[in-house]
Amino acid sequence: MQVSGRVLVCDSIDQAGIDSLKRAGLVVDYKPEIKPAELVAAARDYDVIIVRSRTKVTKEVIDASSAKIIARVGVGLDNVDVKAAEAKKIRVINAPEAASIAVAELAIGLMIALARSIPRADSENKKGNWIKKDLMGTQLSGKYLGIVGVGNIGRNIGRMAKALRMNLIGYDTYPISREFVSETGMVVTDLNTLLESSDFITCHVPSTPETKHMFNADRFARMKPTAYLVNTSRGEIIDENALYEALKANRLAGAALDVFEVEPPTNKLLVGLQNVICTPHIGAQTREAQELASIVIAEKVIQMLRGVI
Ligand code: NAD
Helix, strand or coil: CCCCEEECCCCCCCHHHHHHHHHHHCEEEEEEEECCHHHHHHHHHEEEEECCCCCCCCCHHHHHHHHHHHEEECCCCCECCHHHHHHCCCCEEECCCCHHHHHHHHHHHHHHHHHHHHHHHHHHHHCCCCCHHHCCCCCCCCEEEEEEEECCCHHHHHHHHHHCEEEEEEECCCCCCCCHHHEEEHHEHHHHHHHHHHHEEECCCCCCCCCCCCCCHHHHHHHCEEEEECCCCHHHHCCCCHHHHHHHHHCCCEEECCEEEEEECCHHHHHHCCCCEEEECCCCCCCCHHHHHHHHHHHHHHHHHHHHC
């Protein structure tokens, strides 16, 4: 069944989703460079507004809009004023499943990069420095991996880490599925026990008032001085100043961060440490994840306009 309506795409998204929307009968305006003031002015002309992470769908945009649906081609909804949208009965959707393999693979890559100092080995080699003796690493096999937040991404990491013969410890405020626990042998515990017992800790919780600075000086003090921390979730969950102090004082072996309290990161002391690896929020930045997210969002929009969901 064809549908009618106008769709404004405000950020660059994979072409596959745009093609699906057009095939279903929708008129799509693709404006990946649209500026905030232009969006406010244009918002009343569209039934659907689609964004990725660049565009902020503020209360001002929502107040000016006639949209029935606001869609985020990605996981979180941090850049959409969901309360303001709900007050106007605008449906807000996202594609939480689409990036879970991509983020899990990045987290595994960052763990190996930390354990073997791969970025430092590469950059010193390129400078002509053969620093083999300084690069005594550690194996992942047999080590304890603490997964904080055992949702879509946390479970994918668990399965990948199991294949690397790591032992899994999990903490979540929501019950972790029994099938997953029996499949992977994960030991489910409280946060402090996880922190005290893990050799690697990877975080996969959403950004909420409860998770803000969940990793603070007290929590770092509980971790093993040989432990590595990986954060590919949201920057707000780590108190970056406390992490800097813990790393500088060798109370933690290293950290890999894909996300920051402010992006791009302004905490130059932290990102400049030799035992910190930084990537520019690339967790979902794979062709496969972007294509899947744009197809999932297009499908949801079409089904909503048909009244099926
Ligand atoms: P999800 O909703 O499937 O899983 C999150 C889990 O965290 C849930 O099981 C939830 O119960 C748990 N949780 C919530 N609050 C908690 C708390 N206070 N303590 C312990 N557990 C808690 O989400 P997901 O798809 O696995 O995504 C996880 C995170 O990854 C999100 O923050 C998301 O924004 C982020 N993410 C980052 C990138 C990136 O580019 N780096 C890409 C995608 C997702």
